[in-house]
Amino acid sequence: MGRAPCCDKAAVKKGPWSPEEDSMLKNYIEEHGTGGNWIALPHKIGLKRCGKSCRLRWLNYLRPNIKHGDFTPEEDSIICSLYISIGSRWSIIAAQLPGRTDNDVKNYWNTKLKKRLLGRRKDQHRRSQSAAAVDELPDGDSTGERPLSASAMERIQLYMQLQNPALPVPVPVPVQHHNSSVLTWQQQQQQQTTAAQSNDSFNSSATSSSMNVTVAEHGRSTSQLSRHDRPLLTAGRQLESAATTASPSSADNSNVVVTIEAELQELLYGEGSQMRGGGAAVDGGVLQVDVDWWSYYQGKQSPVNSWDFTTPEETTSVFQDYTSVYDI
DNA sequence: AACAGGCACAACCGCAAACCC
């Protein structure tokens, strides 16, 4: 006996929404709100739709102030930077882009940005080679090691290619236990749990203060946080924890992140391109980076980031967390 | 003009986390 379905699938309409359905849903929510129960909502309205479908339609399309299409270079830059920093956390990335939804960002990444970034280096390294290697990886074993996710692999691939296009595309190697500085997946999970438990109040950390800014943007104080905001807090915790568990053995590449940012802009917009008067420029073969990017992370510019990377070193540590585990 | 393939976007699905009783 499986999980109970969230709705009666036979009695529920699927597929594209009609303008009539849109207006019914929009009018009702604007007048009455969601009532705190999406499952019950379609019945109240008289819509033959699943509650989840209503929620998605509202959040991704009908909600006020939704932007569609035409991402700006600034948005491109934020998406790429955050993707490399934290992976496919689309809701978090979208939270930094006012008016954008996670679905929008995800689609934009998958259909355009990823191809733009990886595609430019494709001539040098056949991606099929790495794809085959990833396919052959085991699904994990009894020791609890987790295979590298496609997202993480992609990020490392991007990173390695950006760092040195001449290198072959890396193939992840499951962690060996000979190096005490390298944490297994289980150990990291354990440490993250411990870190979360020892930080229950979550008030005095940098994470909390930056969270407050984000929440304020939505017109609510921290005390008014609903559970819908908490994934952000959880993500902040996880990132904070990941930063502290990063391997110390691979410490000194604090400029990696800003270098990635600079190169991202080159890949996206061409060599020597600059944004907002900042970004990267190539000077005598050495990348000169104006760290405008970090002002996002430090709350100096809007939109403000919603977690607690306060230095490039911390984000770099998160990246190290991925690379160290797989002996890359 | 017809067809195939690619692309972009909307929508769905399954799972895990959070909530509530």
Add this chain to the structure above:
DNA sequence: TGGGTTTGCGGTTGTGCCTGT
């Protein structure tokens, strides 16, 4: 505190449009 319910998220699929042949 445990179990059922709801929500949110990320991955995947479906569909319509566009472009090239």
